[in-house]
Amino acid sequence: MTNPLDSLWGTVIVGLVLTVILYFVVRTMTGG
Amino acid sequence: MEMLPGIYRWIHILAGIMWIGLLYYFNFVQVAALKAAQGDGTAAGITKHVAPRALFYFRWAALVTWLAGAALLGSNFVAAFTFQGGFQKIGVGAWLGTIMLLNVWGVIWPNQKKILGLVQATDEQKTKARRTAFLASRTNTALSIPMIFFMVAQTHIPM
Numbered sequence: 174m175t176n177p178l179d180s181l182w183g184t185v186i187v188g189l190v191l192t193v194i195l196y197f198v199v200r201t202m203t204g205g
Numbered sequence: 206m207e208m209l210p211g212i213y214r215w216i217h218i219l220a221g222i223m224w225i226g227l228l229y230y231f232n233f234v235q236v237a238a239l240k241a242a243q244g245d246g247t248a249a250g251i252t253k254h255v256a257p258r259a260l261f262y263f264r265w266a267a268l269v270t271w272l273a274g275a276a277l278l279g280s281n282f283v284a285a286f287t288f289q290g291g292f293q294k295i296g297v298g299a300w301l302g303t304i305m306l307l308n309v310w311g312v313i314w315p316n317q318k319k320i321l322g323l324v325q326a327t328d329e330q331k332t333k334a335r336r337t338a339f340l341a342s343r344t345n346t347a348l349s350i351p352m353i354f355f356m357v358a359q360t361h362i363p364m
Contacts, residue, residue: 205364
């Protein structure tokens with residue numbers, strides 16, 4: 174399995190996916 | 206005294222631009238440039254003259270960014286890092302920034318010292334250091350995306 178961090182755009186996608194996941198985590202924390 | 210939070214924010218943003226700007230330079234420009242330069246024998250120009258200077262400003266800007274951010278949080282520092290009411294968004298940003306700072310000083314810089322020959326290392330150790338520093342740098346690039354989102358979100362993105 175290739176590491177997404179080996180590719181620049183894979184890295185950007187990892188960052189964007191993490192942003193979406195954390196968005197929902199924080200939304201749950203704030204009761205939104 | 207009432208100017209201080211504004212001054213801290215100003216320093217936080219200035220240093221943050223330098224830190225993340227150099228992080229993006231390494232990941233978006235230098236990695237690909239080095240690969241091409243190795244092909245035509247000009248890599249030394251980057252590794253000898255550019256990379257050490259960029260790394261110097263990179264690691265110190267990271268520290269100044271974190272310290273100015275901590276000063277800006279002031280008495281809310283603990284509330285942010287423990288995700289207390291109203292501080293969840295900036296708390297996530299602060300944690301991501303802290304992980305990134307630890308990555309810079311605890312992983313990237315010690316491995317870069319081996320790569321640049323500032324500390325003794327065998328060829329095998331240098332190869333391993335190159336891979337470790339690369340992945341840590343890519344991790345920070347990925348983390349910078351949600352980090353900046355949550356820094357902005359604290360006051361500008363309702364959730």
